[in-house]
Amino acid sequence: MITRIQRDHGRFQQIVRGMIRKDLRKYITRGEMFGKKGKDLVSIPLPQIDIPRFRFGKNQGGAGQGEGEPGDSLGGQPQPGQGPGAGEDEGQHVLEAELTLEELAQILGEELELPNIQPRGKKVVASLKDRYTNVRHVGPESLRHFKRTYIKALRRQLAAGEYAPGDPLVLPIREDKMYRSWQTMEVPESNAVIIYMMDVSGSMGDEQKEIVRTEAFWIDTWLQHQYKKLVTRYIIHDAAARLVDAETFFKTRESGGTAISSAYRLARELIGREYSPSDWNIYLFHFSDGDNLSSDNEVSLSLLKDDLVPAANLFAYGQVKSLYGSGEFKNYLDEKLHCENLITAEINSREEILDCIKAFLGKGK
Amino acid sequence: MNLPSQLDLEKERIKGFAADYGLEPFDTVFEIVDCDQLNMIAAYGGFPTRYPHWRFGMEYEHLRKTYTYGLGKIYELVINNDPCYAYLLKSNSLLDQKLVICHVYGHSDFFRNNLWFADTNRKMIDEMANHGARVRSYVKRHGRDAVEDFVDRCLSLDNLIDRHAPFIKRCDRAEAPLAEPEEPRRAEVRRIKSKDYMDAYINPPEFLARQKKRGEEGLKRARNFPSEPQADVLLFLMEHAPLERWQRDILSIIREEAYYFLPQGMTKIMNEGWASYWHSRLMTERAAGADEIVDYADHHSGTMAVQPGRINPYKLGLELFRDIEERWDKGRFGPEWEDCQSDAERRSWDKGTGQGREKVFQVRKIYNDLTFIDEFLTPDFCRRHRLFSFHYDKRAEEYKIESRAFRKIKRRLLASLTNCSQPIIRIVDGNFSNRGELYLAHQYEGTEIEIAKARETLASLHAVWGRPVHIETVVEGKGRVYSFDGQEHKETERKLESAEAAVSDADGEDDED
Structure with missing residues (x-):
């Protein structure tokens, strides 16, 4: 039976997906909840439709409780004088949820409706793994299955008429005891490598890097969910390219010109040396503001066409909007190169990160 | 179960x-x-x-x-x-x-x-089921989208109710004269009969002038529609907007539920x-x-936990009740207590009055949040519980701690409780420009309303009222009127009235404690 709430919930989801009541679309806000992953807070998307009302703007003050000196920032966004609204009485404990990467990836997949990735070709290695999914009658006490044992004992006592509800003592005997046991399974395993390339020339500012960092985090999360073994490598480039570690990748700021081909050449070298396409699923992500040396475009294109795109599962080019970038490299690529596993996307602001991830990973490559 | x-x-x-x-x-x-x-x-x-x-x-x-x-x-x-x-x-x-x-x-x-719950419907569970059945039947007859769309419009206006209405029986509708008085009243001034030489004393000219002015104002008010600015916008719409019967019923459902939940918010x-x-x-x-x-x-401490920089109503309320109980148990109230300046004396003050229990029961009976804070928040309490006031720093674009001074904290807290933290908006004229347009006024108290939302809300209001709608407010110290005529949004300037100007001046100042 479909309950009332399911019907209302279904209706809400249809509105959010833009299937009905299109006039409400403009009121949809991307709310979020916060979960915690290690040191980072991650947000869980929570679409909301905000019915407009006459209400106060941001300049409202309020009162709070806690430490701090006048002039200190409160951080975050306290909701001043939040009207309790439709005031049902409910007490909520607000905590920060500790999420596993697995859960995060599920949230991401659910929200963006991402398809699962089909690993390529023959690079599937079966490995054996023991999992504790069975029960049996014998085993070490340390593996005793408490619940099953309890239920069996209870059932026996009820049947025998020994159970007294006033004094609910349940004593398991030897026949009641159940133990956890393992099953050996074959787990297919495939390997993947992500190579991130980023333009760090003078025109890429902190804001742009933050966008790349956020995006890389989510891409990592998703691919880790899909592959057992995931290796991540980082390349930065301006006019010349370097192989670096993650920290340098996100922090470096160089100046100078841009030659995208330098990064592509280095990526090609890296793949040739360490990640043979026949053994690895290769993901290439390149972020730039699209401002390339015009004489370099052709070289870059041929590198892509002949080497990188054929070798990779996916080559994604994300163009981050910056103050100075001309942003013409994306147009150039779109015009010259049409491949199923080459995806380009523009990211103009933080809000577009999710759309961009969906564009990159939405094909299930 | x-x-x-x-x-x-x-x-x-x-x-x-x-x-x-x-x-x-x-x-x-x-x-x-x-x-x-x-x-x-x-x-x-x-x-x-x-x-x-x-x-x-x-x-x-x-x-x-x-x-x-x-x-x-x-x-x-x-x-x-x-x-x-x-x-x-x-x-x-x-x-x-x-x-x-x-x-x-x-x-x-x-x-x-x-007291504030006294007028709520105590059979609300039945009433809500009743509402549900009515709306469902409208859905069957008029289609889901039409009904839902109208509900959305009404919800957009559901904070426009008179939060004091359940308690002030200002006008008894049954007794209000239905027919217009035959002849339009004129603003006449009654003179007291007097001899000529006494007339200047018995009917002084300035008094007559004042009377005349008041009479004219009264007449203008009588011609006004509504005669007094009306805060219960939903009621006004129910009575005067050109609605189908089912639409009027939905509006009344939304209004009734808004009033039902109101005391819980208060x-x-x-x-x-x-x-x-x-x-x-x-x-x-x-x-x-x-x-x-x-x-x-x-578990108790989990519920009472205060997130840094917020107010937890559970905690604040509990501590205030405990504080009241202690104060009335020890006789820490009244002029004698207020006048006492010595810290040592205050700390050991105990008259053994023992009225704490009685007092908290009285408080739970007759107060609401606003009067509760107004009456029982003390400087001692603010200090003990590390309360502070905060404001929005426009330059830094973030909220900042403003002060730990008692008066400021109390003022902020009261402001956030006034009218349940909703802007005070009234219908001033239901026949604006003599063209049946609806004119609302926002009573500016130092906090602006959000303009983008206000425009959208005007559109909802227009959908219900069917004629152009306007709202006057204050933005950045200037008077503004926002209008929507069904096609486009307009924004016009208006002169500030003296009271509003005073508020927006005071807003900029930082008063001392």
């Missing part, structure tokens, strides 16, 4: 304890539900039989996600109704259930005895404070066993 026998036993015990302490709760029905059911009921604001609407689905998704990812769960849910309904979460431990039962009896007592701090005060007393003094007390303390 019936309560398991052990829980039922506990419930009866706690009910007895509550009665011993003088609480007078409604009969309270406890139902055990699982988490999904509780989320569902909470999404419907406690009423599983409500009319169909997507926003309940939205709320449900929110609650479900919050629960699934371990970010929070609903502890208690209690409905103001006679009998009172409360829901207990199946998966909670016995201790938690006892805590919640104690808390619920606190709420139930508050619902029954607080007494959030007190209601939660009162319930917390009693769960803590009942649990620690009577209900909890010695083996449970540590776990109880853990």
Whole structure:
């Protein structure tokens, strides 16, 4: 039976997906909840439709409780004088949820409706793994299955008429005891490598890097969910390219010109040396503001066409909007190169990160 | 589902304890539900039989996600109704259930005895089911999209109610004369009969001028429609907007529910404070066993936790009630106490008046959050609980701590409670420009309304009223009128009235303490 709430919930989801009541679309806000992953807070998307009302703007003050000196920032966004609204009485404990990467990836997949990735070709290695999914009658006490044992004992006592509800003592005997046991399974395993390339020339500012960092985090999360073994490598480039570690990748700021081909050449070298396409699923992500040396475009294109795109599962080019970038490299690529596993996307602001991830990973490559 | 026998036993015990302490709760029905059911009921604001609407689905998704990812769960849910309904979460431990039962009896007592709840419908569960059936029948007849669209329009306006209306019977509608007076009244001034030489004394000219002016104003008011600015916009629309019968009914449903939930919004701090005060007393003094007390303390402190920089109504209310009890027990009130300047004397002040219990019961009866804070927040209390006031720093684009001065904290707190933190908006003219246009005025008190939202809301208002609509307000110290005629939005300037100008001047100043 479909309950009332399911019907209302279904209706809400249809509105959010833009299937009905299109006039409400403009009121949809991307709310979020916060979960915690290690040191980072991650947000869980929570679409909301905000019915407009006459209400106060941001300049409202309020009162709070806690430490701090006048002039200190409160951080975050306290909701001043939040009207309790439709005031049902409910007490909520607000905590920060500790999420596993697995859960995060599920949230991401659910929200963006991402398809699962089909690993390529023959690079599937079966490995054996023991999992504790069975029960049996014998085993070490340390593996005793408490619940099953309890239920069996209870059932026996009820049947025998020994159970007294006033004094609910349940004593398991030897026949009641159940133990956890393992099953050996074959787990297919495939390997993947992500190579991130980023333009760090003078025109890429902190804001742009933050966008790349956020995006890389989510891409990592998703691919880790899909592959057992995931290796991540980082390349930065301006006019010349370097192989670096993650920290340098996100922090470096160089100046100078841009030659995208330098990064592509280095990526090609890296793949040739360490990640043979026949053994690895290769993901290439390149972020730039699209401002390339015009004489370099052709070289870059041929590198892509002949080497990188054929070798990779996916080559994604994300163009981050910056103050100075001309942003013409994306147009150039779109015009010259049409491949199923080459995806380009523009990211103009933080809000577009999710759309961009969906564009990159939405094909299930 | 019936309560398991052990829980039922506990419930009866706690009910007895509550009665011993003088609480007078409604009969309270406890139902055990699982988490999904509780989320569902909470999404419907406690009423599983409500009319169909997507926003309940939205709320449900929110609650479900919050629960699934371990970010929070609903502890208690209690409905103001006679009998009172409360829901207990199946998966909670016995201790938690006892805590919640104690808390619920606190709420139930508050619902029954607080003055501001006196006019609420105590058969609301039936009434809500009734609303549900009516809306469902309209959906069948007029189609889902049409009904839902109209509900959305009404919801967009549902904060435009008169928050004092349930208590001020200003005009008795049945007695209001229906027919217009035959002849338009003229602004005449009655002179007192007098001899010529006395006339200047008995009817002084300046008095006559004043009378005449007042008469003219009164006449103008009588011609006005509505005659006084009306805060109950929903009522005005119900009575005067060109609506179909079903639309009028939906509007009345939305309005009735808004008024039903209003007292809960007006007494959030007190209601939660009162319930917390009693769960803590009942649990620690009577209900909890010695083996449970540590776990109880853990859960209690979780509910009372203050996120840095926020106000937790549970905590604030509980502490204020305790403070009041102590002050009236020790006689720390009245002029003598107020005048006492010596710190040492104040600290050891104890007249042994012992009126604490009596006082808190009186407070729970006749106060609401606004008057509660106004009367009982003291500088000592603010210092002890590290309260501060904050404001929005436009330059830094963030909220900053403003001050720890008592007056500022109190003013901010009161401001955030005034009118339930909603802008005060009234209908000034229902026949603006003599063209049947609707003219609203926002009473500016130093906080601007959000313009983008206001425009959208005007569109909703226009959809109901059917003629152009306007709202006047103040933005950045300047008078503004925003209008919508069904096609386009307009913005015009207007001169500030003196009272408004004073407010926007005072806003810039930083007054000393």
